[in-house]
Amino acid sequence: MKLVIGLGNPGDKYLNTRHNAGFLVIDEAASRLNLRVSRKECFSFLGEKKEVIYTKPQTFMNKSGDAVKCMLGKFKCTVQDLIVVYDDLDLPLGKLRIRHGGSSGGHKGVQSIIDCLADTGFTRVRLGISGEEKPKAVVDYVLSQFKKEE
Template sequence: MDIKLVVGLGNPGKEYEKTRHNVGFMVIDELVKALRAKGPFEEALSHVYKARIGGKEVILAKPMTYMNNSGAAVYNLLEEYKLSPEQMIVVYDDLDLPLGHMRLRLKGSSGGHRGVESIIKYIGTQNFPRLRIGIGRPKKKEDVVKYVLSPFSPEEEKVISQVIKKAVRCLMRAIEISPEHAMEYCNRQDLI
């Protein structure tokens, strides 16, 4: 099934702009630049951009509902554009992947990610592709919230900027061809 919607998860507002939890927004921002997308338009509780790639129209979205309520925006986006969950890829940060790694999956659980939990709750299925961007874990478990809401260190920024570029290439393959085709490229760790 063709991908027609890419949703990057994050939190709106300047104070969250460069935080680990906003990697999904960062990927959308780079994809917007790469595709010279039009926007943002305010639609379906999101900042929406419209682009064409390989002759296909694609919607790029950043929900403005805050991470833990991302499902409301995603539900509205799917309704607004009359899309099925399988026609969407969700991009988000993942504590369980080391910094510098990413994984494209066609479906699955939330893995404890509250933004993805919200999406699953609102749309009633786990069957949608997702691109998980590794941010690693903090040294102490109790520091998780503080960690995801903190910015990358200068050394980490160098790594994450390369990962974001690879994520854009990955998403372009998924849109132009298919998520299944893009998986081999996206899940290889030697291309960062």
């Protein structure tokens, strides 16, 4: 069993924001797989298909670790079964970087997972959300919606 966790913030206020890139990936995967990610368990919405559980934690980004820890226990998965998908301001828009292990890189959602699990041995899928110029107000930028042309 694999757990694919898309990081984001719950609620309409954050819908389609850059910081919700992980949620957007889960939504797109669910659409392509004809899967509903709506079952409520472990502070998350989830759906399961072919030994893979797709999840969107509803704990807000900085508390994502609580949901992830609950899911690992409930579904009897190990840290090695975990794939975390999230936004990365240091990568250009649309670029993808996959890495196993390492630090949070300053991402508070990933840091929450590391703190709750006391382990860094999971796979990360980082999605670039950075535009042409680096933003001056990082929080405002990551909580902004994508432009039409993006």
